[in-house]
Amino acid sequence: MGRQRSGRDQRSWRGLRSDQRDQRQRRAGLESNADGSLTPAGSYATGGQGSGRGLGSQGAVILSQDNQLLFAVDAGSNEISSFKVGPDGLTLVGRVASGGTLPTSLTTYKNLLYVLNAGSSGNISGFTIGNDGTLAPIADSIRPLSGGATAPGQIGFSPDGDLLVVVERATQTIDTFVVGADGRASGPIPQHSSGATPFGFAFGHRGQLFVSEAAGTPGGSATSSYTTAADGSLGLVSGSVPTNQRAACWLVVTSDGRYAYTANAGSGSISGYSIDQDGSLTLLNADGRTAAPGANPTDMALSHNSRFLYVRMGSTAIIAGFAVQADGSLLPISGAAGLPPTAVGLIAR
Secondary structure: OOOOOOOHHHOEEEEEEEOOOOOOOEEEEEEEOOOOOEEEEEEEEOOOOOOOOOOOOOOOEEEOOOOOEEEEEEOOOOEEEEEEEEOOEEEEEEEEEOOOOOEEEEEEEOOEEEEEEOOOOOEEEEEEEOOOOOEEEOOOOOEEOOOOOOOEEEEEEOOOOOEEEEEEOOOOEEEEEEEOOOOOEEEEEEEEOOOOOEEEEEEOHHHOEEEEEOOOOOOOOEEEEEEEOOOOOEEEEEEEEEOOOOOEEEEEEOOOOOEEEEEEOOOOEEEEEEEOOOOOEEEOOOOOOOEOOOOOEEEEEEOOOOOEEEEEEOOOOEEEEEEEOOOOOEEEEEEEOOOOOOEEEEEEO
């Protein structure tokens, strides 16, 4: 794709992963203008293989905390690719084995990276991040999930880096792991999800955890919130607040901790919630339709200041864009079209 650089100081880079088998997996880049609209910026090979299908996960591509490095899963070759992020795009640093099969989700905290491997019985595996973006496995860091056939959806660090969380869709379980000073995680500590099919999650202020529940039955889709403790235990705050939509899968929380949004793959909508200081949730719209971008929203990302929300539409190969308003409502803006049909993963900065 061509690169346009006028007004560079008003633009930031958006990344999207193309998950393809039988050819090198590629990273597609988009630039965001001051009004949030998107411009094609480039495509970058990961050197690994995709799975040839959707991964059903959140966090397939992520940025380091300082936004200088980008990491992506190569689910078909059981690897992780790392890139340097520069003013002119991405530079591939290298690849490393993921420590399991079918890596689907990544998370970072300072110089630590953990990957969720969803194949076989599933596990998590830890790495240190070098200054140049290289990844080095942490000895004795591979940990199992709660059991076999868990269908895990995401891994994520808590804001202080002391905990790792994994959601298991098939077992209705939320696993927590306590992270030691050496970077190794102990656990899992399995805890029952408030609702069926916990899929995606994000942390808010004060260590609060917000989890989407993707039950496909009418009225079954919901979002729950929890407090977290240093020992890995979770305390339920709001239990399964319905979206009134279907299949709430991907979830994001604004940087100010005021709003959460779910992408409802089964009903082509986005549900917004307001978040009280204690972490309790209230649906912004009684019918759960804060926005209706169209069929099959399958991933979401907020810009670093949460001014803009981007949604990947799986069935139409486009990215829909929205400006986040002060009251949490979403105003449609220009997005992007022409994405690869096997694209998976979305990140913004």
